[in-house]
Amino acid sequence: MRKLTLFIVSDSVGETADLVAKAAACQFRQDLETVSMKRFSHVEDESQLREIAYLAKQQQAVIIYTLVKSSMREKLKQECQLNGLNCIDLLGPIVEGIGNSLGEKPKEEPGLVRQLDEDYFKKIEAIEFAVKYDDGRDPRGVMKADIVLVGVSRTSKTPLSQYLAHRSFKVANVPLVPEVDPPEELYNIDPKKCFGLVISPNVLNSIRKERLIVLGLKDDANYARIERIKQELDHFEKVVSKIGCKVIDVSNRAVEETANLILSELPNRRL
The missing domain is CATH 3.40.50.2300 (Response regulator)
Structure with missing residues (x-):
């Protein structure tokens, strides 16, 4: 043969x-x-x-x-x-x-097709990373992330993480509540890659009330009370002050607008 x-x-x-x-x-x-x-x-x-x-x-x-x-x-x-x-x-x-x-x-x-493939797999990896390290599930993600988001509940941390992940950035987000000490990792990272998300108490009060209604609960729960919200925001201010990171007010900003602000502030920004 x-x-x-x-x-x-x-x-x-x-x-x-x-x-x-x-x-x-x-x-x-x-x-x-x-x-x-x-x-x-x-x-x-x-x-x-x-x-x-x-x-x-x-x-x-x-x-x-x-x-x-x-x-x-x-x-x-x-x-x-x-x-x-x-x-x-x-x-x-x-x-x-x-x-x-x-x-x-x-x-x-x-080589264009290979470049496209590499970009695609980077994006998939970033999306999986955002899911794995969402809402402070594993503080080890803080050290591995390109971007770290911190904020109180309902400040768009998760949708912002996913939006940035679709831009191929690995994002971890950490919720801040007064009763729980923040992970030590937050104080050991480069503060330039960490961003605090702050929101107006009145806007957050309205968002949380709507959230409780969607869940079939009364909108006067402690979670949505203005006194509780101010307590959480005071705790937030103490944490981000200690980290030394930039704070972005998301009260009247769309996720896309906040994401563009974050990307413009990143050191060695990847276009």
């Missing part, structure tokens, strides 16, 4: 072509030990294409390639024709078809 030799040529890592080549090779050689696959990654120079074509001729290889630059695709096609090689362009026809459909020209920048 003739051995199948495949050359995978890419201007990026070459994972896409590698997977497709394996899927196709399995239709002819179910035992991949009879298949030789050699990957040529980050090919960006035409001289490299000539060398690859020369090697492919020596080894009777089939060249499978994903090159985003049309000039490189054309050059490799010419080299294969000159050497009597069978070559398969996986990306070119798809890019050209989409371009014709949109009436637009492609960027022709290698």
Whole structure:
């Protein structure tokens, strides 16, 4: 049985072509030990294409390639024709078809799909982090977070954490109540990554009353009383003063507006 030799040529890592080549090779050689696959990654120079074509001729290889630059695709096609090689362009026809459909020209920048994948997984990781370290469930998250939010109950800590997580920031939030000592971790982090969320007592009183009604409870519970709210806010002021972090008034701010304020204050902000 003739051995199948495949050359995978890419201007990026070459994972896409590698997977497709394996899927196709399995239709002819179910035992991949009879298949030789050699990957040529980050090919960006035409001289490299000539060398690859020369090697492919020596080894009777089939060249499978994903090159985003049309000039490189054309050059490799010419080299294969000159050497009597069978070559398969996986990306070119798809890019050209989409371009014709949109009436637009492609960027022709290698590695964009990998960049998108990395951004996607960073976002997923940040979202999972925000869920895991929401509402002070595990104070260890305070040390690991990019951003730490502190505030009394109903100051939008959780929705703000999720919003920032969708921007790929790892966020931990910690509720502050007078009866519970804040975790020591709050006093050991860089105060520049910590943000206190404060709110008007009257606004918070209204929010908490609505919350109690939604839960089917009376709106005159201690949780919503103005005296209790002022007590909590006094405790909040003491804690954030000790941390030395920036305080943002969220009384009349949307989550998006608060998030933009936080991002503008972050050291080494990631755009």
